[in-house]
Amino acid sequence: MADIEGVALYQTASADYLVVSSQGNDSYLLYQSQAPYEYVGRFRIGVNAAKGFDGSAETDGLDVTTQAVGSGRWAQGMMVVQDGRNRMPDQNQNFKWVPWSEISQALELK
Incomplete structure (x- = not known):
């Protein structure tokens, strides 16, 4: 992993x-938050040309929240990254x- 620019804790x-x-x-990586900090998975924020937005690149920071920021796919919280x-x-x-539910689904979190 090269050039770490953001770290956040998602707690439930x-x-x-x-x-x-x-x-x-x-890319973005998830690890267990307690020793031995096991690797959980990696994902990227991709392009959606149909909706008119690109993916993320050169991220200089990120944050997460477990609080609902709406209903449906936003009910588990979200991640925001600087692009x-x-x-x-x-x-x-x-x-x-990014809705946390999409991250959870992509990495098959429980």
Whole structure:
């Protein structure tokens, strides 16, 4: 993992995860939050051309919350990341919001 630029703790009654950004390969990793800090999985925030947004790249920070930020897919909270390189539209930077339920589903979390 190259160039860590963000670390956050996602805590629930059943599991706690460390969320880490890897700026070197534009991905995010999950680890168990207690020793021995076992690796859980890796994911990326991808492009959705149909909805008009690009993925994330060159992340300089992130944060997570377990609090509901809406209903449905937002009920488990979310992750927000700084996106340092945008192509849709072409601009300097913005932020990407990801429902935690999508991360949980992608990594098959319990």
